[in-house]
Amino acid sequence: MSNNEQPAGFWSYARRDDELDRGQITRLSERIADAFEIITGEPLEIFLDKRSIEWGDAWRMRLDSALTGTTFLIPIVTPKFLQSQDCRREVIQFAGHAASLGLEELLLPIHYVDVPQLAHDVEEKPTDEVVELISKRQWVDWRALRLEDEDSPPYRQAVHKLAVKLAEILETAPPARPIEVTSPGQDDEDSPGFVEIMAEMEAALPAWQDTVLQFAAFMETIGIETRQATEEMAASDARGGGFAGRMRVTEELSSRLADPVRKIESLGSKYWTELSTIDPGVIGIIRTASNTTLSAEEKESAQEFLEVVEQLAGVTGQTTGQLRSFSNEVGTAAQGSRQLRPQFRAIQAAVQKVIDGQAIIDEWSRMIGEIKAQMQE
Template sequence: MANVESAGFWSYTHRDDQLDGGRIVRLSERIASAFEIITGEPLEIFLDEKSIEWGDTLRMRLDSALTGTTFLIPVVTPKFLKSQECRREVIKFAGHAASLGLEELLLPIHYANVPQLAQGTDGEPADEVVELIARRKWVDWRELRLEDEDSPAYRQAVHKLALRLAEIIETAPPAMPVEVAPSGQNDEDTPGFIEVMAQAEEALPAWLDTVQQFAEFISTITEATTWATAEMEASDSRGGGFAGRMRVTEELSSRLAEPVRNVDALGSKYWAELAAIDPGIIGFIRHAAENDLSVEDTQVTQDFFKEIKQLVRVSSTTISQLQEFSDSVGVAARTSSQLRPTFRTIQAAVQKVIDGQAVVDEWSRMIDEVDLEGGDKLTLT
């Protein structure tokens, strides 16, 4: 077994590690040591997702299809799921791994209890990153993290996790990138160059419309909450007290019911469509970078890439507004138990669009590294 290029990217929040006395970082070191004892080969662990080296090395491995020797190991906690950077890394890696048929190389460690991961949504709005993690064979560390690090139970668990990493590398099939036939090739078993992108091309206008609808949704919600604030102030001035505030809250809940249902469905549809086609688009871009294209295919690819760029531009201008809005909704949710389920649904829908930006940003990054001039042989650097 030749594992000299094996690497693990340890995705965690620094605050979690601080709160747990450095145990999360030490766990990565113990796993790497156990892996080397088991295999005789090193497993390099990249720790700091905020460093240039962490990000550049991960991008290099993904772009060069080295995912077959690269693990992403998210250390999942409630705080991890609140970190946009951690969420982005899971989403990006999942898409690349799926595009190569190597989804098992995303290996989550369930470190501190996340109820949705362990018990399902139970009426709570779905979290798509939790769902991505739940589909993998995550490792349960919730009780083990309380064990003494030198205890037999802890050492045995570290050994088992390192052994699992070694077995995945040993038994994983070769990377199977998306196969794309030239547009003139009549092979019934192989999708044509243009056909592979037909679904995405059709969906792009709808994705753009969805992002723009979210901007309109913010305006609608803001108007409703502004009305509610003014009504509460007026009620207070009349001595309406708690009963008056409850009346306004009930009216606000009624006004928000339909738009919130609509935006929840819209967010779910947007994320589901992006996630479903993400591996195919990554494979398409990789194919464009590694193959000689005909003049016709080059033009089709250029046009498609321009549409992707438009989606990125439109969504980028909306994301910061959506994030601020989500934060303000979170504050409002703490003020009223009656409105809390509504506000949580709003936050979950907004989060789907924010997470979707990680997908389209990764497409954009890969596109920027492809040279389509004149249909020459393309390279990703």
């Protein structure tokens, strides 16, 4: 097996976590690679450097090649990991690609520091969509082990066990099963054809765009209500209303926000669920769009579809940036009122679903850009 064909693990982690743990996260990756080589006789290449664009390009290239079944993403899950947009984006985009190939076991999370929603004893569905993605995988519990001495028998045994698990996945994983679209000449009455799928997607994409615009409208309503409350509070203070006056304004604001917050929560959940559900299929469709065997009609439909996706990415990208700024403002405001804090947190959670949904759309847009570049060569 050549260096280019060897198994590879893409170590996704928050750099600050590694700094706080005195480099232990980095050393763990090295120990696992060493244990894997001892067990299998084959080296395991670990990719750690996420600072350059090549990091993401590397796992994408491997997933699109014969190396598909030997490419792992290993997220080191901590509170800071979940706070990092880059880390969240990596999990979301890798999960979509892996699912589109029928190889979801290639995402192997390590639960490094306690994230309550990921614990086995939590029965409720996680409210964080990235935690939900991770919870569906066979994640490894390292919460107690990280406190062990790295040369202690329990720690070394756990490293060995994880290396064995990686080796077993490589040994038993089925071959990639890309999502297929009925191609020209195929006689399959049960499978939709390329043109039919394009028509469905073209109808759905504007609806998602409308959802994002609705989201922005509700955010504007919340902003107006919040500014009005600020003015009312200032007027109350000027009249000598004191703490009681502030409490009255806060209670009235909480009541006015109840309905828009409920609608925002519903929109955010709907948006994320729809995007994440069809993500593997859209990735498969975009791959098929680059197929040179498509008929003239299918090529025309594919081109129209790709243009609609790009338009969606442009609109949602701009709106998502505005929502991210609004979420930061809401987070600051939440510190000032215990009564409003649950509503503000609900708003932030809903906004995060839209931001994470943008990671999916951005990946579609990136793939389309590659296809266009290839067509111009």
